[in-house]
Amino acid sequence: MIHLRRQLPYRPTERMNVVSYPIRDIVMEAKREEAKGKKMIYLNIGDPPQYGFEPFRVIADQVKVALAENWKGYAPSEGDEEFRNTVAKIEKCKPEDVFAVAGLTEGIDFFFHSFIGFGEKVLLPNPVYPLYLSKAKQFEGDSVFYRHDADGQIDVANLSKKIEGAKAMVIINPNNPLGSLYSEKNLAEVVKLCSEYDVPIFYDGSYDRLILEGKPVDFRKIARGKVPFIYGSSLSKDFSYTGARIGWVAFHGERWAEVKNAFFLLCNQRLSVNWEYQKAAAVAMVHPSYPAYIADMNRKLIERRNTFIKMAGKLPLSFPVPKGAFYAFIRIESQKWRKDLQFVRAALKEGVVFVPGSGFGRQEDGVYFRSTFLPEPHIIEEAFSKIKRLL
Template sequence: MEVRHSTRNNLVSYPIRDIVLEAKAIEKAGTRMIYMNIGDPAAFGFGPPQHILDAAREALGKGLTGYAPSEGDPELRKEIAASEGVTEGDTFVTAGLSEGIDFLFHSLLDPGHNIVLPSPTYPLYITKERIYYGTENYYDCDAGWEPDAESLRKSINERTSAIVLINPNNPTGAVYSRKSVQEIIDVAGEFHLPVISDNAYDMMVFDGECPDIRKVHKDVQLIVGGSLSKNFLYPGARVGWLAFHGDSMGKLKEGIQKLCNQRLSVNWEMQKGAVAALRGNKGHIESFNHELRKRRDYIVKRISETDPLSMSPPKGAFYAFVRVESRKWKTDWQFCRELLRHGVVTVPGSGFSSALKGLYFRIVLLPPIDQLGEAFGRIEKMMNEKG
């Protein structure tokens, strides 16, 4: 007999990995798959700078075999504080930014309340809003993928406790203009709400510049989330952090400290790797961004040649969110499943927002150009077969 499980579990979904189960089944039956679903640089041969690995390896020899301080290694907190322009007490180290997001939603959301999310958004935010019994609430970011301040203003209600901003954005690859960031800050200020700024990709910009929200937030409370995963190409390290900018967040920080305490600590050696990441040379990002720009240009070309696909060209992070303007597919899942049968794994757009209008799928810009070419060949074949 099946063991009893919590109903809360039914609220968890993570489409980026969920679709892999279906892909594996098709692969087993003999179709070679091109995985364009998951944002893991290591899967495509990109790795962290050597000095980060060296620092983690060296730390292994130093007998850091106990629990690290729950809120994070003091040396790392010092580096985070210096790079964020806050005090060490305003920083917390988490097991990836994922855990930081979990702690924030845990601490900010009461049942029936909401944190306003960009539409589309990184799916973890949707799951967290659901499992803490919040109400899903979005603001539109679908016009050229820039956030719409008016839509944000309309979505805020008396049960709203924070606003999420992801810049550069996953899944769209948008890099918001300074004007858009300022507008979001202004609305947050109007309603006295804190802004959670997900900066997981803030060094990954290959077209234009990413405005620094720390320079515009002024007296609006700002919580910045960072991570080793993307900017430093080291998702396996599982080191992320939160930095609190501004006053009147003492109770919130106490809550985060308690959550850090109850899970004891983050891997200590990897935190030493993170110290080296923040202190050391960041030259790796230039060559990585150069690679991304090449892939972006290639994808833009292929999409412009493939009817009925369209997209706003990504400028940062490593994703493209592609629109399918056709009635031949009723849902994005139907489209993505058909693509699976042609050997291409993508993520259905609805996994990134339930408020999205239109049919979309997300791909990563990480595969080498010849693999992207093969994937687009398969996509075109499917389009032609559909007639």
């Protein structure tokens, strides 16, 4: 028997069945095309530095400062003290309510690990950032999906049918992949419902400074005192520093003591997050030059979005107008494509990389894909010219 086993490759575990990451998985196919000499336009991944967006410079400057000082041991597991103080100011909470994480990715993992038990219902948006799908499965939660209206707002009537008995609700705003910005009114209705049904909220504010249209909302103000919530964000998008791997979660409300202790244990287990970057973030996040930085970034994003809308408008494609973040979640209105993956592969052959809509949850009513509009206008134009014959 041993002899036979020797012939065989090792097998991964069953758990790997639920680990996939469609946003990057498609890249492997793209790389193969590129290796053949084809030039590819990558509209699949939300990585601003790749498209000419400079990270907020203060971070790098402050990392250098920290390197010169004595921050090379393990940082406190739960986060550097200055970092937590800075976040606490932003969040209007106590420093003890803040945890530093290696990108919000880690915060999402800790949230499911510590709070969503076997078979417990967690409300997710549909469409949803894929990591939430994977983590809900890995940690054996029962994902129930709420819908959006045509404008990309949360469909509160739909939510109200599904909310009863939920352990928690996830909100991503501005939404990835929809690019929609939930309005204050929309969020207030959701908070009211969560309060009635006693459902706490995990709020993913990764893109909360990237507002392209409409009035910025501060969820913390809307929800504070009404429903317990966890607010998470990071340096990745709002500061265009995806490679820093620094984020946070902040607990709001009175009932989190045991869950915070669980976060603390999970933090302990992975020891620490890079210390110099925490020190840098502690300064950069409240630096006086940030408002000008983000205004400039949003200005560029608006321009690129407008080009994107203009180009897409000429094709049988529909999507809510993106008002935040830098994505559009697009429905193909022509009947040429029955499966999203077929379309995405065809686009890839033309030199444009998208993410199939099914990567963001089951889309029953049509064929969808996600595109970023991060590149410069002329590249967006080029991408559309390459794919237009497919639609």
